[in-house]
Amino acid sequence: MTNLIDPFQRTITYLRLSVTDRCDFRCVYCMSENMQFLPKAELLTLEELDRLCSTFIRLGVEKLRITGGEPLVRKGIMSFFEGMGRHLESGALKELTLTTNGSQLERFAQPLFDAGVRRINISLDTLDEAKFAEITRWGRLPQVMRGIDAALAAGLRVKLNTVALKDFNEDELFTLAEFCAARDMDLTFIEVMPMGDIGNENRLMQYWDLSDLRDTLATRYTLHDLSERTGGPARYIQLEETGQKIGLITPMTHNFCESCNRVRITCTGEIYTCLGQEGKSDLRGPLRSSETDAPLEEAIRAAIGLKPKGHDFDYSRQTLGGQMSRHMSHTGG
Numbered sequence: 599m600t601n602l603i604d605p606f607q608r609t610i611t612y613l614r615l616s617v618t619d620r621c622d623f624r625c626v627y628c629m630s631e632n633m634q635f636l637p638k639a640e641l642l643t644l645e646e647l648d649r650l651c652s653t654f655i656r657l658g659v660e661k662l663r664i665t666g667g668e669p670l671v672r673k674g675i676m677s678f679f680e681g682m683g684r685h686l687e688s689g690a691l692k693e694l695t696l697t698t699n700g701s702q703l704e705r706f707a708q709p710l711f712d713a714g715v716r717r718i719n720i721s722l723d724t725l726d727e728a729k730f731a732e733i734t735r736w737g738r739l740p741q742v743m744r745g746i747d748a749a750l751a752a753g754l755r756v757k758l759n760t761v762a763l764k765d766f767n768e769d770e771l772f773t774l775a776e777f778c779a780a781r782d783m784d785l786t787f788i789e790v791m792p793m794g795d796i797g798n799e800n801r802l803m804q805y806w807d808l809s810d811l812r813d814t815l816a817t818r819y820t821l822h823d824l825s826e827r828t829g830g831p832a833r834y835i836q837l838e839e840t841g842q843k844i845g846l847i848t849p850m851t852h853n854f855c856e857s858c859n860r861v862r863i864t865c866t867g868e869i870y871t872c873l874g875q876e877g878k879s880d881l882r883g884p885l886r887s888s889e890t891d892a893p894l895e896e897a898i899r900a901a902i903g904l905k906p907k908g909h910d911f912d913y914s915r916q917t918l919g920g921q922m923s924r925h926m927s928h929t930g931g
């Protein structure tokens with residue numbers, strides 16, 4: 599069986615899969631306060647998620663990242679993680695990971711580790727309780743802190759994904775770096791697009807240029823650029839004094855396209871083959887049309903055959919009623 603190779607000879611080995619559109623937070627840049635979520639019938643069932651991932655793994659996917667919404671609020675999701683453990687055991691899947699807001703980790707960190715997860719990304723924009731409540735609307739920081747502690751205690755490697763917002767967390771740059779260094783956690787900053795007025799939340803949504811962030815870091819630390827790339831948009835620098843690695847993701851960057859090894863699937867089974875373009879194909883129809891995986895496999899191959907060469911990463915196309923239609927803190931890496 600041949601692997602998934604796109605028209606530009608890039609082999610697809612990394613799948614990012616959203617398992618729910620729901621979340622227990624309402625981050626101002628991601629969701630409105632009164633979200634209408636999808637009817638259950640539109641979502642892939644846990645069994646369908648398993649079939650889908652197992653098919654991709656059979657076709658050569660070696661890394662699977664589970665996202666949302668908040669993946670850990672999906673009912674029964676641990677059984678899905680446990681099921682994926684069999685692909686880790688067989689060696690076909692090399693890494694099973696997730697991006698989470700951390701709210702459910704106190705409960706789930708150990709079961710995730712037991713299922714074979716070794717690294718997780720936690721989206722966290724501030725270490726200040728009041729600011730955290732303001733930006734997530736419904737979130738409470740102590741709950742996430744307990745989640746981080748539980749993740750570290752379980753033996754999970756943790757990376758924080760932080761959306762860089764000038765008037766919001768610029769003053770926490772060193773605090774965040776030190777917080778991560780003290781816990782041996784990685785840290786990645788995600789730049790937002792400079793935006794005009796996006797409504798009542800724009801006070802928090804101030805563009806913070808990551809080259810400016812880097813210059814500020816350099817006032818206290820000796821920085822080394824790392825050549826390491828993961829096939830994604832992050833660049834890494836290392837702080838000599840702490841040894842820690844800090845990732846920088848600038849959405850405008852498109853110089854990783856030639857090594858892009860990833861595709862993304864929504865919780866309704868739509869496959870997006872390029873992070874910065876809206877082109878998509880449906881996999882739910884083929885998945886539901888047959889008990890065998892042949893139509894699904896054919897649809898996957900057809901979608902990969904349409905993967906574009908690159909993108910222009912114009913996030914301004916993604917506003918939806920004044921909100922970002924894609925979860926910025928969840929697109930990182």
Ligand code: SF4
Pocket residue numbers: 621622623624625628629666667668699721734925926927928
């Ligand atoms: S950014 Fe993440 S944590 Fe915040 S509302 Fe969106 S999905 Fe939830």
